[in-house]
Amino acid sequence: MTDNAVIVQGLSKKYQLGVLRAAHGRLGETLWAALTDPLGRKRGEQETEDFWALRDVSFEVPRGSVVGVVGPNGAGKSTLLKILSRITEPTSGRAELHGRVGALLEVGTGFHPELSGRENVLLSGAILGMKRAEILRKFDEIVAFADIGQFIDTPVKRYSSGMKVRLGFAVAAHLEPEVLFIDEVLAVGDLAFQEKCLGKMGEVAKDGRTVIFVSHNMGAITTLCPMSLWLQGGKVMGFGASSEIVPQYVRAFGRDMTTGEVVIEADGRREAQISRVRILSSDGEVTPVGECSNSTTIEMLLDVRRHLPGLYAYMEVRRPDGTVVLMSDSLDTTPNPLDDLPVGMNVITSTIPSRTLAPGKYDVYISLACHTGRDFDVHVPGIVASFRLHDYQSSRGDARPGFFSTLLQWQATELSGGGK
Amino acid sequence: MVVSDSPQEATDPRQELDRTVVIIGARNPWRDLGLSELWSHRELMFFFVWRDLKVRYRQTVFGALWAVMQPVLLMLVFTMSVGRLPGVGPAGVPYPLFAFAGLVPWTLFGSSLGAASNSLVNAEGIITKVYFPRLLVPISACGSYIVDFCVSMVVLALMMLYFGVTPSLAVVWLPLFTIFALVTALGVGIWLAAINVRYRDVKYVTAFMIQAWMFASPVIYTSSLIPKEWQWLYALNPMTGVLNGFRWALMGGPMPDQTILVSVAASLLVLATSLVYFRRTEQTFADVI
Structure with missing residues (x-):
C-alpha cells in the first residue's frame, strides 16, 4: 500500500x-x-x-x-x-x-x-x-x-x-x-x-x-x-x-552565484586576473552549502600574465546586508604567498577554519592589488561567490545568533571555602 | 504498484480526516457542469459580492443612492421625451410609473450582463494564481446588482404609493420575474465572459449591445405596440417576458399569455448552452487570458 x-x-x-x-x-x-x-x-x-x-x-x-x-x-x-x-x-x-x-x-x-x-x-x-x-x-x-x-x-x-x-x-x-x-x-x-x-x-x-x-x-x-x-x-x-x-x-550551473563555482570572463588587458572562484568544503567538494564544524575554503584560480612583485589578494566575507564579518588579505601570511608569482595559472586558497562563522548566508568579496609603493588595483571582481553555513553540531544549531560559531569552553568550579 | 483510490482502506486514523482526492488530467470536455463544486464554494461567492459592493461605493458621498440615480434619471428623460407621444404607455397607468417599473428590472439586467461579461477579464489576477470554480466569477458579478435593485425597488414602491397604485395578489410572482431577469443576464453574460477571455472585442460589443437591446425590449414603450402576428417573434427576446411579467405582477393589467413560455424557453436555452461552452473552454482561461 x-x-x-x-x-x-x-x-x-x-x-x-x-x-x-x-x-x-x-x-x-x-x-x-x-x-x-x-x-x-x-x-x-x-x-x-x-x-x-x-x-x-x-x-x-x-x-x-x-x-x-x-x-x-x-x-x-x-x-x-x-x-x-x-x-x-x-x-x-x-x-x-x-x-x-x-x-x-x-x-x-x-x-x-x-x-x-x-x-x-x-x-x-x-x-x-x-x-x-x-x-x-x-x-x-x-x-x-x-x-x-x-x-x-x-x-x-x-x-x-x-x-x-x-x-x-x-x-x-x-x-x-x-x-x-x-x-x-x-x-x-x-x-x-x-x-x-x-x-x-x-x-x-x-x-x-x-x-x-x-x-x-x-x-x-x-x-x-x-x-x-x-x-x-x-x-x-x-x-x-x-x-x-x-x-x-x-x-x-557553475555560473550561478549561489553554486559554489564562478567563472570570470578573461580580459587580456589585465596583468593578472582571477578566472575562477570556488567554494570548497573540508573534503574538497565544490558546494555553496557548508557546515560550521567544517572548514570552508575559498579557492581562486589566478592567471598571472607578468611578474608582479608585491601582488596580494584581499577578501571580505560579508553578510547579505553588506556587514563585513571577516576580512583577510594574503599579507596575513608571511611571507605573502602571492608576492612575485610565476607567470601562468596559480591556485590560491584561503581557508576559514571550522567553527569561525555563525550559521547563515555569506557573500565573498575579492580584489587583487599590488603593494609596491605604488598601490594599485590589478583586478577587482567584487562579490564573486556566496555560500551558506549550517550548524549541525551544536545544540542551538542554525538558531545561533551573532557573528561567530566558536564553541567556547565553559567551566564550573566549586568555590573553595563556600557552603560551610 | 496500486494507488489507493479508496481512502476507506486507510488504517491510520489521521487519514480519516483527509479523504479528498483530487485527480488532475486532460479532462473530458463534456464532463458535468460542476454545480456541486460551485455550491461548496458559495462562501467565496458571497465574498466576491461583498467586495464588489464595498469597492463600488467606497469614497462616494451618496453611496448606494447612486444605484437609484441611473433609472431615476432615465425615467425623467423618457417621461419628458418619448412619454409625451400618445400610445407609448398603456392606458390607465401614469407614464413615469410605467417607465420606472421597466427601468428598474432593466437596470438589474443590463448592469448584471455588463459586469458578468467583463468579470473574467477583470479577475485575471486571481484566475492565473489560484484555483476555484471559474463559474463563480460571472455569477457573483451579478450579485452586487441585486442589492442595487432592492434599493431601486424602495423608490418604485414610494412612486406607486404616490400614484395610488396598489399591487394585487399577483405580486407574489415578482421574485420569479426578477430571477427570470437574472437568469437571462447570466446566460448571455456567461457566453460573453468566456469569449471575452480570448477576444477583447466583446467589451465594446457588450456596451453597444445592451443599449440596442433596451430599445428592442418593452422598457419605455408597451409591447402591445407590436402587431399581434409578430408577438411570438418579439417574445424570443427573453426580456419581453421579464418586463411584461414584472409590470403585471406589480401593477396588474393583462396577464402574460402563452408567449411568455417562448421567452422562458429562450432564456433557459441560452443559459444551458452558455454553461456547456463555459465548461468546455475554462481549462484554457489561465493560459490565454
Missing part, C-alpha cells in the same frame, strides 16, 4: 506560441481568416509553434515530505505548480493529490487596493480556500504575524510595499492545507521577514504536511527540503535527497 500525497504520472503541457499570439488578436482577424481559409491550412503551417513547458514528468511524493523544485528559468517549475494547483490543465498525463490542496503562487492573492487590511484578510483568505469561520478564528494571529499594527483599517493602497507583502504572507501562512504548493514567494520582503517566513515554512513542514516548494534560493531548499526535484527543459533531471540533487544541479 502506498502512502503518497502527490502522484504525478507522465505530465506534459504544450503551449502553442503562434496561436497564443493570434488569440489575443481581434475577433475580426479571426473571422476573416476563417472565411478566407476555412480549413485553416495556412494557419496550421505558419502560426503554430509548439512549446513543451513540461514533458512526461513523473514523480511521487510521500505524505509529509517537503520537496524543493530546482531548475533554471524556463525549466517548467511554475508550469508544474500551476498544473498541480489546478490553475491550468495538462495536455496529457495525470496527477493525484491526496488531501486538501492549497497553493501560494503569489503574495497577496486577491488583494483589492481599495479595501482595508482587515477586509483584505477576509477576502484573500476566502480566495485561497479558507472558510469564513476559519479566517475569523485566526484573524488576530494573522494580524499579529503581519505586524502592521494600527494600519489594519487603512486601505491597502496606502500601504508600503513591505506592509502589503507582510499582510499577504501572513494570510497565506495561516492556510492549513494538507498539500501545499509554494512558488518563490520568499524572494520578496526584507531580510528579517524572509527569515520569519522560512521559520514559518519550517513549522509547516514539521506538522507533517506535504509541501512542494519552488525556489532559486539553494540555501532555503537545503534548509527546508529533505527532497528535491530537478527540472530542466520541462523534463525531470533528478529526484531524490536534496543532499544529492542540489550539488548536482549546482555543479551543472
Whole structure:
C-alpha cells in the first residue's frame, strides 16, 4: 500500500506560441481568416509553434515530505505548480493529490487596493480556500504575524510595499492545507521577514504536511527540503535527497552565484586576473552549502600574465546586508604567498577554519592589488561567490545568533571555602 | 504498484480526516457542469459580492443612492421625451410609473450582463494564481446588482404609493420575474465572459449591445405596440417576458399569455448552452487570458 500525497504520472503541457499570439488578436482577424481559409491550412503551417513547458514528468511524493523544485528559468517549475494547483490543465498525463490542496503562487492573492487590511484578510483568505469561520478564528494571529499594527483599517493602497507583502504572507501562512504548493514567494520582503517566513515554512513542514516548494534560493531548499526535484527543459533531471540533487544541479550551473563555482570572463588587458572562484568544503567538494564544524575554503584560480612583485589578494566575507564579518588579505601570511608569482595559472586558497562563522548566508568579496609603493588595483571582481553555513553540531544549531560559531569552553568550579 | 483510490482502506486514523482526492488530467470536455463544486464554494461567492459592493461605493458621498440615480434619471428623460407621444404607455397607468417599473428590472439586467461579461477579464489576477470554480466569477458579478435593485425597488414602491397604485395578489410572482431577469443576464453574460477571455472585442460589443437591446425590449414603450402576428417573434427576446411579467405582477393589467413560455424557453436555452461552452473552454482561461 502506498502512502503518497502527490502522484504525478507522465505530465506534459504544450503551449502553442503562434496561436497564443493570434488569440489575443481581434475577433475580426479571426473571422476573416476563417472565411478566407476555412480549413485553416495556412494557419496550421505558419502560426503554430509548439512549446513543451513540461514533458512526461513523473514523480511521487510521500505524505509529509517537503520537496524543493530546482531548475533554471524556463525549466517548467511554475508550469508544474500551476498544473498541480489546478490553475491550468495538462495536455496529457495525470496527477493525484491526496488531501486538501492549497497553493501560494503569489503574495497577496486577491488583494483589492481599495479595501482595508482587515477586509483584505477576509477576502484573500476566502480566495485561497479558507472558510469564513476559519479566517475569523485566526484573524488576530494573522494580524499579529503581519505586524502592521494600527494600519489594519487603512486601505491597502496606502500601504508600503513591505506592509502589503507582510499582510499577504501572513494570510497565506495561516492556510492549513494538507498539500501545499509554494512558488518563490520568499524572494520578496526584507531580510528579517524572509527569515520569519522560512521559520514559518519550517513549522509547516514539521506538522507533517506535504509541501512542494519552488525556489532559486539553494540555501532555503537545503534548509527546508529533505527532497528535491530537478527540472530542466520541462523534463525531470533528478529526484531524490536534496543532499544529492542540489550539488548536482549546482555543479551543472557553475555560473550561478549561489553554486559554489564562478567563472570570470578573461580580459587580456589585465596583468593578472582571477578566472575562477570556488567554494570548497573540508573534503574538497565544490558546494555553496557548508557546515560550521567544517572548514570552508575559498579557492581562486589566478592567471598571472607578468611578474608582479608585491601582488596580494584581499577578501571580505560579508553578510547579505553588506556587514563585513571577516576580512583577510594574503599579507596575513608571511611571507605573502602571492608576492612575485610565476607567470601562468596559480591556485590560491584561503581557508576559514571550522567553527569561525555563525550559521547563515555569506557573500565573498575579492580584489587583487599590488603593494609596491605604488598601490594599485590589478583586478577587482567584487562579490564573486556566496555560500551558506549550517550548524549541525551544536545544540542551538542554525538558531545561533551573532557573528561567530566558536564553541567556547565553559567551566564550573566549586568555590573553595563556600557552603560551610 | 496500486494507488489507493479508496481512502476507506486507510488504517491510520489521521487519514480519516483527509479523504479528498483530487485527480488532475486532460479532462473530458463534456464532463458535468460542476454545480456541486460551485455550491461548496458559495462562501467565496458571497465574498466576491461583498467586495464588489464595498469597492463600488467606497469614497462616494451618496453611496448606494447612486444605484437609484441611473433609472431615476432615465425615467425623467423618457417621461419628458418619448412619454409625451400618445400610445407609448398603456392606458390607465401614469407614464413615469410605467417607465420606472421597466427601468428598474432593466437596470438589474443590463448592469448584471455588463459586469458578468467583463468579470473574467477583470479577475485575471486571481484566475492565473489560484484555483476555484471559474463559474463563480460571472455569477457573483451579478450579485452586487441585486442589492442595487432592492434599493431601486424602495423608490418604485414610494412612486406607486404616490400614484395610488396598489399591487394585487399577483405580486407574489415578482421574485420569479426578477430571477427570470437574472437568469437571462447570466446566460448571455456567461457566453460573453468566456469569449471575452480570448477576444477583447466583446467589451465594446457588450456596451453597444445592451443599449440596442433596451430599445428592442418593452422598457419605455408597451409591447402591445407590436402587431399581434409578430408577438411570438418579439417574445424570443427573453426580456419581453421579464418586463411584461414584472409590470403585471406589480401593477396588474393583462396577464402574460402563452408567449411568455417562448421567452422562458429562450432564456433557459441560452443559459444551458452558455454553461456547456463555459465548461468546455475554462481549462484554457489561465493560459490565454
